[in-house]
Amino acid sequence: MSTRKSSTNPKPTRKPRQPMRKNTKVTGERSEAAFLNRASDHGFGVAKPWGDSLRYDFILDNGSRLLRVQVKCTESIRARAYETRATYTTGKSRAVYTTKDIDFLAAHIVPLDIWYIIPVEICTPAPMLRFYPHRQAKKMRLEPYREAWHLLQSEEEKRHTGKIEIQARADEAIYRDDDSQSPSITIVIPSEGADPRSGSAPQSRDLGFAVPTTAPTHLPASAAPWPIPPLKILTTRKTTQILPTPPK
DSSP: OOOOOOOOOOOOOOOOOOOOOOOHHHHHHHHHHHHHHHHHHTTOEEEOOSSSOSSOSEEEEOSSOEEEEEEEEEOSEETTEEEEESEEEETTEEEEOOTTTOSEEEEEETTTTEEEEEEHHHHSSOOEEEEOTTSOOSOOTTGGGBTOGGGGSOHHHHHHTOOOEEEEOOOOOOOOSSSTTOOEEEEEEOOTTOOTTOOOOOEEEEEEEEOOOOOOOOOOGGGSSSOOOOOOOOOOOSSSOOSOOOOO
């Protein structure tokens, strides 16, 4: 009697499913929609050019001129920073944006919904853009451009929305009875359309008058505007003890 061995075929092991990679094109489209919404809230006119063959994503109208804006987005942290590049694809290589291509680059930090409005001349010499909105770092060269939507405004709008900051400063000196050594008040007025790209300090202007500050003067009792009642001594004790003697 022959015995037939039953052949057992092992079941194939299934490979674990890899997590689906995010569609970077969809992420970029969402950031473009977010830029359109945010720029409109700031009062800019926004137009989308036909097709995607141009180097910029939007044409922004600030009332006096048209600006070419390229939108970049980043949603992952590398080397403890959100980073993107101010470059575009040309054939099989990449080129850096210049003033011939765009005027501004708008970088969107997707998880935090934070925008950096950066002039292209800042990106051209250093196209690697690293952002640190979540922590402090040694080099944070792009932090002055965080939510800097005012850089897109026209010069007239910048003058209209400019602010004046007044600071009082007193020089350290020994004041005499006259006003020659009195402290002066200085008004600090930022330059019109202050831009983080310019390292100029705020303009200071002297108001032209001094604050009369003199040393305190001790007047006699007869010069007081109202009568001063005499001081009455109720009791005296020849002792250095101030607190009463505790009971025995």
